[in-house]
Amino acid sequence: MGFTDGWDSFADGWDSFVAVVDGRWVDRRPRRPEVAGQLRRETQLMPWLAPLLPLQVPVPWIREETPLVVRHVLVPGRAIAASDVVNGRVIGRFLHALHHLSPIEACRHGLASAGETRRRRAATISRLRGEVMPLIPVPQRNSGALLLDAVQEFPIDTIVHGDFGPDHVLVGDGQVTGVIDFGDVHLGDAANDLAWPLFGAPPAIADAVVAAYGVTADLGDRALVWHQLGPWHEVTHGLDIGDPDTVQRGVKGVLARLNRPKG
Template sequence: MTDDEEVALYDPTGEVVGSAPRSVVRARNLGHAASSVVVRDPMGRVYLHRRTTTKDVYPGLLDFAAGGVVLAGEDPAVGAVREVEEELGVSGVPLEPRGVTHYADEHTDHVAVQFVTTWDGPIRWQPEEVSWGEWVTVEELVRRLDEEPATLVPDSRAVWSATVRSWAADQVPLEQGWDNVTTLVEGRWVDRVARRPEAESGLLAEVGLLTLLAEGLPLEVPRPVVLDQDPLRVRHTLLEGTAVDPLALTAADGRLFARFLTALHATPPALAAEARCPSASDDARHRIAGVARFRDVVLPALPAAVQRAGDSLLGRVATVREQALCHGDLVAEHVLGHHGHLSGVIGWGDARVTDPALDLAWALNATSGPFAQAVADGIRADGDVRARSRDWWALAPWFEVEHELEREVEGRGHGDADAHGEDLQRAHRVLVDRLLWWQGA
């Protein structure tokens, strides 16, 4: 754009009142309009760029909105499309209108016509406009607004600060797991942060694994990316659907689920290793350690009538047989349905190389008959596979009892010995009932 191009003049209410050459608008600080487009990527990060030192206003400062003056006779929305393509190479995506705000200081007096867009392509700087840029999280942008305001252009700060802060504040805690803190962000993304440093390796393995697996699976799975390193935070787009009702699942659902398991369990070992998933040798060590803990902590707490069955169960799951890459925690809350059909699988934090019958524990033993039969037929489950699936389903409550026993001990140490008693009793009843079911199967 040259200094001679005609710029539309606007009053503070957003009404066009004339036009003037760009050079005159700048020299006399006349009221005009300017597009202001915040570009976000599919994970919600914002593109932050540095203006060149030759810009006529705010040279060399950082900006998180692309845009420019509205020309005489130009629709502001058309100008926004033109400007964001010229400055950053963003094109062919819809711009969402976000309102109009008046801004004025000693350098500029304009009506900011605001837009937000999402872009997952390459950024291409206009050399005359942009000298540098990077994607930053909303939290990082808020930090810069609070701690380094002088580095950011003042009009974007004034126009967008409330919106950016509202994005950062839009966080809702989700059901929490033992390893990670999980949050729904802006109703669109799921963030997870490890509760302990040692749990970070599992998050990183999940990022690598699902990046490699997603395209080859017949159900949608999260595609997490690393947003922050310290502390580690990963994010994925919220998948459509809700947790399935196990007893409402159909034979068609079972056939689709069987195809999913077949594809997952056929994953080459080299791919699992590339994703840094726990290996078969890791699984063997984990089983030995887990069985030892259960024998020491959980088994003595069982009624005498089921202790022998419990001991027998532990012996069976300690034996390593077939091995494959598995999800590791396929239960109703991790299997999603949408519009009456299976749609996705979440909860991949326990993915590892282990007994594939573990992925059948819930599917064959806690779902509707048509679904379970279709799954068994689809994967050609023989008697041994079915028996091992029952072993794993019987073992599932042991982890909860162990967890509640540990919480009870911790509670005694802090003077609240009865705080977790009810949860422990409930978990204990489930374990005993499951063992009785297993014993009679």
């Protein structure tokens, strides 16, 4: 069966083309050349990582080399909804387990080093300053600059999912069934993965995550900063694909989150 057979409606990821094959497999192909290395890294890391986690996650392998296609078993479930508040403790336990695995062992199994994260973070912040900051009204630019300054200094010492949000947490029959899309997994700041659970999810989920994970005040403060940073990436994505509506939506999100109070 060819790659495009069984093309599915969620085949619109930012980094990869995605196809569901025979209702059983998920195939991914990089949208851009630089994503190929990211997919290959997953095929090295995830076989080590998956057995150590309390929920099902994708374990991809290389199906085709040219063009590169990686495949994994379809993780069952649908994206978590606001009504699934009972799952907050499960989410908290999952993140706690992920964040307490050995970074040294992860790097031995393909995870990029802290130095690589530091370089990528610096490049990302530089781009956000140069391309997003000019789109922010002048009165809000100081708050934006402080946000980027803060992120620059955040820890790089934990295995993080890197894109932990409701689209990637799956549920079925009222229970969390798995977590998908580890394309952004990296060595970074644990608070990155807590941004959506604490500040984007319903309060009942946030409270349960705090209790199950053991979120400290410092972690919560950093998670808020990562939450505030989220729409900045939507702006750059819109710029990359030449979509003014996505850019405008991202700028609105930036302004809505910039002055969100703590707590």
